[in-house]
Amino acid sequence: MEQQPVTSFFFHPFLFSSLPILFIAFLIKKWLLNTSTINKRLPPSPPKLPIIGNFHQLGSLPHHPLQSLAQRYGPLMLLHLGSTPTLVASSAEAAREIMKTHDIIFSNRPKNIIAKRLLYDYKDVSMSPYGEFWRQMKSIFVLQLLSNRKVQSFHFVREEETSLLMKKIEESSSSSSALNLSEMFSLLTNDVVCRTAFGRKYSGGESGKKFLRLLTDFLVVLGIFDIGNFIPWLAWINHVNGLYAKVDRVGKEMDEFLEQVVEERTNVLKTKSNGDERVEGEEGREDFLDILLRIHKENSAVDRDCVKALILDAFSAGTDTTSTVLEWAMTELLRHPRVMNKVKNEVREILKGKPHITADDLEEMHYLKAVIKETVRLHPPIPLLVPHEASEDVRVMGYDIAAGTMVLINAWAIGRDPMTWVEPEEFQPERFLNSSIDFRGHDFELIPFGAGRRGCPGTSFAIATNEFVLANLVHKFNWALPGGAMGEHLDMTECPGVTIRRKMPLLAVATPCSC
Numbered sequence: 421m422e423q424q425p426v427t428s429f430f431f432h433p434f435l436f437s438s439l440p441i442l443f444i445a446f447l448i449k450k451w452l453l454n455t456s457t458i459n460k461r462l463p464p465s466p467p468k469l470p471i472i473g474n475f476h477q478l479g480s481l482p483h484h485p486l487q488s489l490a491q492r493y494g495p496l497m498l499l500h501l502g503s504t505p506t507l508v509a510s511s512a513e514a515a516r517e518i519m520k521t522h523d524i525i526f527s528n529r530p531k532n533i534i535a536k537r538l539l540y541d542y543k544d545v546s547m548s549p550y551g552e553f554w555r556q557m558k559s560i561f562v563l564q565l566l567s568n569r570k571v572q573s574f575h576f577v578r579e580e581e582t583s584l585l586m587k588k589i590e591e592s593s594s595s596s597s598a599l600n601l602s603e604m605f606s607l608l609t610n611d612v613v614c615r616t617a618f619g620r621k622y623s624g625g626e627s628g629k630k631f632l633r634l635l636t637d638f639l640v641v642l643g644i645f646d647i648g649n650f651i652p653w654l655a656w657i658n659h660v661n662g663l664y665a666k667v668d669r670v671g672k673e674m675d676e677f678l679e680q681v682v683e684e685r686t687n688v689l690k691t692k693s694n695g696d697e698r699v700e701g702e703e704g705r706e707d708f709l710d711i712l713l714r715i716h717k718e719n720s721a722v723d724r725d726c727v728k729a730l731i732l733d734a735f736s737a738g739t740d741t742t743s744t745v746l747e748w749a750m751t752e753l754l755r756h757p758r759v760m761n762k763v764k765n766e767v768r769e770i771l772k773g774k775p776h777i778t779a780d781d782l783e784e785m786h787y788l789k790a791v792i793k794e795t796v797r798l799h800p801p802i803p804l805l806v807p808h809e810a811s812e813d814v815r816v817m818g819y820d821i822a823a824g825t826m827v828l829i830n831a832w833a834i835g836r837d838p839m840t841w842v843e844p845e846e847f848q849p850e851r852f853l854n855s856s857i858d859f860r861g862h863d864f865e866l867i868p869f870g871a872g873r874r875g876c877p878g879t880s881f882a883i884a885t886n887e888f889v890l891a892n893l894v895h896k897f898n899w900a901l902p903g904g905a906m907g908e909h910l911d912m913t914e915c916p917g918v919t920i921r922r923k924m925p926l927l928a929v930a931t932p933c934s935c
Contacts, residue, residue: 477499502650503652510834514829522816529809545877560730589604596931598902601926602925619710630677689713742886766785798835803832899930
């Protein structure tokens with residue numbers, strides 16, 4: 421699936437072209453500011469411009485300038501994005517206070533007009549307001565799809581899809597031509613999620629092409645900057661420039677596709693159940709859709725829109741993020757031949773000529789696990805995590821934070837903090853071999869998937885796929901860059917989007933290993 425450029429969540433040219441028109445409004449607002457902040461101790465703030473606040477300092481890849489600003493103003497700073505006060509956390513200590521000490525207060529999500537339209541009025545897990553409904557949806561999502569038991573039960577899907585990928589690579593390697601690994605990883609993760617969610621793949625034929633196009637469009641519009649979220653009285657602009665029309669079109673097409681899938685499975689329920697409450701997908705096993713439809717039948721709180729919203733969560737959270745980690749992991753291995761050889765030797769020594777990798781084999785591959793930890797330290801898929809919002813006034817690290825403040829946690833900057841990491845810009849998996857630090861939300865020095873109540877529930881599912889695919893890639897093939905290029909010359913430019921991927925596709929040449 422071709423990676424499409426996305427307009428940054430934080431950047432839009434309109435912000436700079438309309439300053440003269442908006443200046444008067446700023447002056448009025450300045451004089452009408454509530455004086456209640458006089459006795460408050462606020463976090464340090466960079467200077468801001470009228471109307472747009474600090475938007476001009478962010479650019480298209482905001483995790484970079486926010487790191488630079490934090491180095492000047494501190495690990496907890498207050499920005500103003502339009503009319504939205506925004507707290508930025510750039511250290512493990514600050515992240516711990518937000519996602520552990522005051523986790524409940526910061527468990528809400530800020531309002532997002534586009535997400536509201538695409539995700540069935542927040543009936544999903546990722547953007548649903550914190551409360552009883554969210555707890556119900558998360559419980560369904562975690563227990564029925566993402567528990568450790570469920571993750572292991574889908575090992576056969578990862579095994580079969582990875583085997584197909586290895587065959588594709590082997591067939592292409594005979595010509596010594598460069599492989600587009602970025603595209604291959606996207607297709608692989610999409611097929612894995614499709615089979616676990618629907619019991620079948622949607623990557624072949626016309627329906628497959630349609631679904632891949634829809635999923636790409638969905639992720640693109642989900643990441644588009646919406647000025648209405650930050651300057652509400654300018655939301656009309658998105659009606660004029662066609663953004664909301666595009667969102668409605670993509671939402672309608674995706675809903676029609678999901679409705680067709682749900683209706684087809686509902687009919688299977690009616691014709692094949694014969695009184696049995698279990699309904700099996702095409703693979704003869706109960707998949708996520710089967711489970712959701714069963715819950716929908718038993719629980720009136722889980723309506724049809726909830727079913728579709730949770731399916732969208734599975735795809736939006738489980739495809740792009742997983743393939744992004746694989747892409748950056750292989751990028752770093754190609755840049756660092758020493759590391760590539762070390763992980764390759766570990767995998768091959770543990771397997772001792774066995775053709776297939778088991779879950780027990782993976783548990784012994786400590787260096788491979790360290791490679792993945794080091795990859796997500798340097799390249800968290802969503803560098804600023806999904807925003808949080810303060811539900812009430814709270815004091816954080818001695819500063820007063822007002823209710824309604826949006827919170828951005830710069831996981832990218834935290835992973836490169838020199839106060840925590842030795843040589844933080846260097847790719848050194850060895851740093852994790854004698855370290856208990858993990859990425860599952862307990863160690864705030866490494867939080868690529870968030871932490872606390874709103875941490876990503878799909879971490880185990882994603883990492884299981886990453887470990888298995890990466891182990892197979894280095895077990896079955898030797899890898900090199902096209903044309904004998906050196907790793908240090910590999911373009912590392914990032915592309916803005918919902919996830920931060922490589923701007924240029926990762927191309928590599930595979931040679932089958934005779935081991």
